Amino acid sequence: MFKIHEIREMIKLIDQSSIDEFKLEIDGAKLTMKKSVAETVAVSQPVAQAPVAASAPAAAPVVVQAPVVEAPAVQIEAPKPAAAAVQEDENLHKIVSPMVGTFYRSPEPGKPAYVQPGDKVTASKVVCIVEAMKLFNEIEAEVTGEIVKVLVEDGQLVEYGQPLFLVKPE
Template sequence: MSTCLVEFSFNDLCELLKVVHQTDVAELTLKSDEFELNIRKGGLAGGAGATVAEMAMPATHPQATAFMADGSNRPAPAPTPPPAVVDPKWVDITAPMVGTFYRSPAPGEPAFVNVGDRVSAGQTVCIVEAMKLMNDIEAEVAGEIVEILVENGESIEYGQPLMRVNPS
């Protein structure tokens, strides 16, 4: 019997999810004494092509750690809180392409918008860098920014909600 130690960074997990999403693999399970990772796609509540990943660690595991890309390990992150209630009248500003999300026009400059700011239709609210091109993302409606859902410099996917606007 052979033993295989599997270490995943967050980036490794993201890459694994991308690969599964782009292939015909419908379900993948990785299991060890320390954790179990289940990835399933298609036919879910999120719609065709949606991918769900679940990871479980025994609560009694004394050294549950998250292994980082730099080789270090840190305590496993706390479980994420349940999603906040989203008002149905809010409008999502979504990513029109895959790329990198930036809140400001250049490093060290102020963000285009912050939570609580009022925006007008057509106003630039962020930038998405794709293939070394900077693309201005504009608000489609006037209103107040109520949520910013992505961190500055984070990789984003097509159709991913970036911000939420309470239209006025």
């Protein structure tokens, strides 16, 4: 049986992710969540038809196309980074989240972070934890190098594939 706080946590994670539908079955208990992606608007118009005489041949159906209602296009431009920053970014390795969950920089509240910018790491060094459904998953550096930047805040929800750290490989 699912506990209410577990369901609330799953709803929060699904709501903040790009997942549209989620199904989970554990020990016979089933949970299904669906997100509504967009609101559908239906437009209909009455169609007037002339009376048909009994001896007249059947009239062909009249097709009326409803007007197309389009939402105004909104274009958002992100600020363009400087060319030097882009070139520097290309040389760095990104440690990405392997799952949707909550990012933690330290093993426990009040403990020091696993890594700080400037720290040297090896491929097997644990750099953070991503919590998913009450499971704490240790994330390793994957490369040997120096931590350049931490890209997310402690306690922040992260998506699958979201960059967490930038590492300058050795």
